[in-house]
Structure formats: C-alpha cells, structure tokens
Amino acid sequence: MTTTVEPAEAEAAEPAEEELPPSPTDEEDIPVPPGAPRALLRSLLGPHRARIAVAMGVILVQQAALQSGPLLVAVAMDRGIPALRDHDSGPLVAVVAAYLCCALLSPVLQWAFTKISARVNQDVVLELRGRIFRHAQRLSLDFHERYTSGRIISRATSDIDALRELLSEGLQELLTVLLSVCYISVLLVVMDWRLGLASLVSFLPLALIAHSFRTRSSRVYRRSRTAAASMIVRFTETMNGIRPVQAFRREKANNTAFAVVSGQSSTANAEGFLELARYVGLSRLTANIWFTGIVLLGAYLVTEDALELGVLTAFALYLRRLYDPLDHLAMFLNSYQSAAAALEKISGLLAHEPTVTEPAEPVALPEAAHKGREVSFEGTRFAYRTGREVLPPFDLLIPAGQTVAVVGATGAGKSTVAKLLARFYDPTDGRIRLDGVDLRDLAAPELRSGVVMVTQESFLFSGTVAENIAIGRPDATRAEVEQAARDIGAYGFISALPDGFDTDVRKRGGRISAGQRQLVAFARALLADPAVLILDEATSSLDVPGEQAVQRAMRTVLAGRTAVIIAHRLSTVEIADRVLVMDQGRIVEDGSPERLIGGEGRFATLHRAWRDSLV
Numbered sequence: 001m002t003t004t005v006e007p008a009e010a011e012a013a014e015p016a017e018e019e020l021p022p023s024p025t026d027e028e029d030i031p032v033p034p035g036a037p038r039a040l041l042r043s044l045l046g047p048h049r050a051r052i053a054v055a056m057g058v059i060l061v062q063q064a065a066l067q068s069g070p071l072l073v074a075v076a077m078d079r080g081i082p083a084l085r086d087h088d089s090g091p092l093v094a095v096v097a098a099y100l101c102c103a104l105l106s107p108v109l110q111w112a113f114t115k116i117s118a119r120v121n122q123d124v125v126l127e128l129r130g131r132i133f134r135h136a137q138r139l140s141l142d143f144h145e146r147y148t149s150g151r152i153i154s155r156a157t158s159d160i161d162a163l164r165e166l167l168s169e170g171l172q173e174l175l176t177v178l179l180s181v182c183y184i185s186v187l188l189v190v191m192d193w194r195l196g197l198a199s200l201v202s203f204l205p206l207a208l209i210a211h212s213f214r215t216r217s218s219r220v221y222r223r224s225r226t227a228a229a230s231m232i233v234r235f236t237e238t239m240n241g242i243r244p245v246q247a248f249r250r251e252k253a254n255n256t257a258f259a260v261v262s263g264q265s266s267t268a269n270a271e272g273f274l275e276l277a278r279y280v281g282l283s284r285l286t287a288n289i290w291f292t293g294i295v296l297l298g299a300y301l302v303t304e305d306a307l308e309l310g311v312l313t314a315f316a317l318y319l320r321r322l323y324d325p326l327d328h329l330a331m332f333l334n335s336y337q338s339a340a341a342a343l344e345k346i347s348g349l350l351a352h353e354p355t356v357t358e359p360a361e362p363v364a365l366p367e368a369a370h371k372g373r374e375v376s377f378e379g380t381r382f383a384y385r386t387g388r389e390v391l392p393p394f395d396l397l398i399p400a401g402q403t404v405a406v407v408g409a410t411g412a413g414k415s416t417v418a419k420l421l422a423r424f425y426d427p428t429d430g431r432i433r434l435d436g437v438d439l440r441d442l443a444a445p446e447l448r449s450g451v452v453m454v455t456q457e458s459f460l461f462s463g464t465v466a467e468n469i470a471i472g473r474p475d476a477t478r479a480e481v482e483q484a485a486r487d488i489g490a491y492g493f494i495s496a497l498p499d500g501f502d503t504d505v506r507k508r509g510g511r512i513s514a515g516q517r518q519l520v521a522f523a524r525a526l527l528a529d530p531a532v533l534i535l536d537e538a539t540s541s542l543d544v545p546g547e548q549a550v551q552r553a554m555r556t557v558l559a560g561r562t563a564v565i566i567a568h569r570l571s572t573v574e575i576a577d578r579v580l581v582m583d584q585g586r587i588v589e590d591g592s593p594e595r596l597i598g599g600e601g602r603f604a605t606l607h608r609a610w611r612d613s614l615v
Contacts, residue, residue, distance in 0.1 A: 076092060198294055393429070434450075452534065464505070
C-alpha cells in the first residue's frame with residue numbers, strides 16, 4: 001500500500017543526499033529499439049484503416065479527373081476541331097462537356113479528401129500527445145532524474161508538430177505526386193511509346209538525386225531535432241529557476257549558454273535548407289534538360305508526320321505536370337525527414353519501459369490488524385546505474401504503528417531508504433515487505449493507496465487550496481478537507497486567505513509562502529489516511545512556530561500509524577518512538593530518543609551540538 005500523493009514533488013526533489021543518478025549529455029538521447037518507429041506508426045494508423053482506405057479511393061478518382069485534362073485537349077485538337085471543320089460539332093461538344101465535368105469533380109473530391117485526412121490527422125496527433133503524457137507519468141523516478149523535463153516537452157510539442165505537418169500537408173503532396181506520376185507515365189506511353197519511354201528514363205537521374213537528398217538530410221534532421229530539444233531544455237530550466245538566476249546574476253552566463261544551443265539549432269536548420277536547395281536545383285536542372293530534349297524529339301516526329309500535333313501538345317502539358325511536382329516532392333521529403341527524426345525520438349520515449357514495473361500476478365495485502373502496517377527491509381541493497389553502492393545489504397524491522405526517525409550526515413543513505421520504501425526505486429538486491437508482502441508483488445493502486453511521502457519541496461498545482469488538499473483523496477468531502485487542515489494546523493492561515501479554501505494558489509503555489517505550502521502538503525498527506533507515512537525533510541521549510549504547530553498535530557495524527565521521518569532538524573526527532581542513526585548506508589545506532597541522548601554515541605553528540613546552537 002504505497003501512495004504518493006505528490007508525484008511531482010518526488011520528481012522535483014533531487015536526491016540531495018545520495019549520489020545523483022548520472023545525467024546524459026546534451027547530445028545523448030533516449031535509445032530507440034530497432035523497429036520502434038514503424039511499430040508506433042502502425043499502432044497510430046491502424047484504428048483509422050477504413051477512413052484511410054476511403055481517402056485513398058477519393059484521391060485516386062480525383063487524380064484521374066485532374067490528369068484527364070491534357071488528354072482531352074489532344075482529342076479536341078486532333079478529333080474535335082477537324083470534325084468541326086466538317087460541320088460536326090458533336091465530338092468537340094463532348095470533349096468540352098467531359099472537360100467541364102472533370103474540372104468540377106476534381107475540386108469536390110479534393111475537398112472530400114482534405115476533410116477525411118484532416119480528421120485522421122487530428123485524431124492521430126491527439127492520440128499521440130495523450131500517449132506521451134500518460135507514458136511520461138508512468139515512467140519511474142530514475143528516468144525523470146536522468147532526462148530533464150525539457151526533453152519530454154520537446155517530444156510532446158515540436159516533435160509532434162513535425163509529424164502533424166507531415167500528416168496534414170506532406171502526405172497529401174506525396175499522394176498527389178505519386179498518383180500523378182503513375183497516371184501520366186501510363187498516358188505518355190499510351191500516346192506515344194517512343195516519347196513515353198524517353199520520358200521515363202529521366203526518372204533514373206531524378207531518383208539518384210532524391211536518394212542522395214534523403215541520405216544527407218536524414219543526418220541533418222536528427223541533429224536538428226536533438227538541437228531543438230536541447231534548446232527547450234535550456235529555456236525550461238532557466239525559466240523554472242528564474243529566482244536563483246536573478247539572485248546570483250546568472251543572466252549573462254545563461255544568455256551565452258542559450259546562444260550556443262540556439263546556434264547549434266540554427267546551424268542544423270540552415271544545413272537542412274541547404275540540402276533542400278541543392279535537391280531542388282539539381283532536380284529542376286535535370287527536368288528542364290529532359291523536357292527540352294523530349295519536345296525537340298517530338299517536334300522532329302511531327303515534321304516527319306510520325307506524330308500528331310495534338311499528341312505533342314498533350315505530351316508537353318503532361319511533361320510539365322510530371323516535372324512540376326518535383327518541388328512538391330522536395331517539400332514532402334523535407335517534411336518527411338523532419339517527421340522521421342521526430343518519430344524516432346518519440347518512439348524511443350514510448351518504448352522506454354518503467355524500471356519499477358507492475359507485478360504479473362499481484363498479491364493482496366492481508367487484512368490490517370492495526371492502523372499501521374509492519375515494514376521490513378531484508379538484505380536490501382541499492383546502487384545507481386554507475387554501479388556505486390549507495391545502500392549496502394540493509395536489514396530493518398519497523399513494527400506496525402511505530403514512528404521511526406532516521407538521522408545522519410549528508411550522504412548517509414537516509415533518503416534512499418525513504419524512496420525504496422515508497423517504491424520510487426526497486427532494490428538492486430533483497431526485498432522490502434509490507435505486512436509480509438514484497439512491495440514488488442503489490443498492484444500499483446494498492447501500493448499507492450497506503451504509503452504517502454511528503455518531501456522537502458512541496459509542489460502545489462494551479463488551483464484552489466481545497467483542490468490541492470483533496471489530491472490526497474479526490475472523493476473527500478469539503479468538510480473532510482477542512483478537517484485535515486485543522487488537524488495539521490493550517491486552517492487558520494487558509495481561512496485568512498482572500499477566498500479561504502477557494503483561493504487560487506497559482507503556479508507552483510506561488511501565492512503562499514514556502515512554510516504554508518508545506519502545511520498544505522501535510523494536510524494532503526493526512527487526508528489520504530495512509531498506513532505508512534514517510535516524511536523526507538518535510539519540516540525543513542517551516543519556521544519555528546510553524547514547525548511546533550506541525551509537531552503538535554503530528555503527535556495525534558501519527559498515533560497508530562507506521563511513520564518514517566527523515567530529519568536534519570533534531571527537534572523533529574522528539575516525536576519519534578525510535579531513532580536510527582545512519583552512516584554510509586548502515587545503521588550505526590538504534591534506540592529510543594531518550595536512551596540515545598543519554599548515551600555517548602553519535603546521536604548524543606549531534607543532540608548536544610543542536611542544543612548548544614539554540615543558546
């Protein structure tokens with residue numbers, strides 16, 4: 001039963017004591033498993049197969065109507081006009097009528113295709129953005145400590161925008177180009193096989209140019225997406241830390257650092273445009289040379305009476321239609337490379353599995369005999385990815401209902417014990433049991449419903465005070481919310497706010513003080529009514545009167561519950577039944593506060609130093 005009513009707090013609070021998880025460099029990104037981008041794309045488009053098929057059918061007919069124009073012109077010149085000279089207007093009238101029908105049908109079908117594809121596009125983008133948001137919340141704490149939030153923001157914003165641009169415009173351009181090439185190629189060969197084959201040969205150099213562009217630009221766009229993510233990371237970190245930035249006059253240094261990542265993004269984008277310009281120039285040059293050659297060859301055939309003038313006219317029109325979309329193809333390739341790089345980044349994020357996983361066959365906790373539950377660490381060992389052991393084999397038994405204070409120097413392993421108990425991490429070896437059940441065997445809802453952790457940095461969401469307290473138990477009544485505030489000693493200051501419990505605390509709770517935010521966090525935790533309560537430096541932001549008020553409330557609230565208090569302030573230890581002194585991940589002293597204070601050990605020394613500091 002481990003509930004974290006403040007997941008955002010857990011993310012915001014870096015492991016201040018223990019070794020920090022290694023952070024990636026700006027160039028390092030989430031690894032992408034082979035085939036992950038294609039699998040993601042299939043899963044996104046799969047539910048829309050029917051609408052995609054309808055859209056394909058519509059665009060097929062639309063392109064047939066559109067590409068019939070030059071052929072009808074040829075028929076009019078070679079059949080309709082000669083018949084009209086013989087006073088037979090029927091063929092020309094029929095051709096004109098067919099041309100008008102095609103001219104009217106094409107835009108209607110184009111509208112239908114755009115409408116269907118736009119709906120598919122928006123549904124796919126909506127689903128993908130939701131997946132990223134949901135998956136980011138599922139990922140374990142070690143992921144969020146390793147990869148900054150700016151990277152996830154980049155995946156959910158700029159990368160999705162690149163995909164949206166491809167789906168909304170690029171795919172339509174691609175379908176138009178491919179279908180027009182297919183239709184026109186067939187028509188060219190049917191009208192005159194000699195000129196048709198000569199025209200099709202031009203695809204060889206054009207294909208080589210396109211392949212070269214795709215190969216070169218793919219590397220450029222990977223760098224561009226990485227640079228864009230680094231820029232967002234830098235901007236996000238600066239804005240989130242604007243107070244220390246201004247307090248320590250970091251503006252100039254931050255401007256320099258941002259200019260570096262911004263320059264890298266600008267350089268990558270410029271390289272992309274350069275590759276696009278190279279492709280467009282070479283493809284246009286090739287197309288113009290081929291067009292000139294085909295027209296000269298056709299003119300020669302007309303002079304030899306081997307080709308009709310109308311056919312040559314239609315041929316010239318079709319050739320222009322065949323080569324003109326090369327610019328559209330270039331834009332598609334540009335969007336495609338950008339979207340492919342974005343899809344790769346997104347698929348890497350979505351393929352990343354939480355290290356703290358759900359059990360295949362969850363085990364239910366036994367019926368609680370007490371208000372609290374027994375906690376046991378059995379041979380528990382923990383190390384970060386670097387391999388350095390933070391917590392050597394560790395054994396601890398906390399009876400149900402006991403309040404345990406854990407003290408020690410910075411880096412002693414106190415917060416690691418708290419995070420393992422809250423199952424933000426799984427131990428490298430050994431196990432942690434709650435009433436005899438391994439935490440790894442508990443389903444997440446049950447695990448997160450009974451162990452509440454209040455961290456050093458209290459995170460409040462935008463919204464009212466009452467809404468922030470109710471996060472502990474969303475179905476709580478207003479009376480229960482207010483009672484939790486009374487129990488923790490927060491009712492007085494909340495009632496004094498402009499709108500009382502309905503006061504909007506704004507972003508990160510910026511409308512109230514740090515100590516008041518801590519009291520709201522306590523009320524939120526107490527409303528959850530946990531079996532196990534973890535306080536990790538939770539009173540560090542309170543002034544002396546506030547801390548005394550919280551301690552008075554905690555004596556009543558913690559009664560009967562199992563509690564683990566990670567404390568630097570030794571005044572907090574006074575409410576504990578038992579004190580553990582840790583050093584380098586090991587328990588070096590264990591006993592009641594009174595017994596340890598009366599001894600000659602480390603805690604007694606710390607306590608005397610604290611008492612002397614109060615004089």
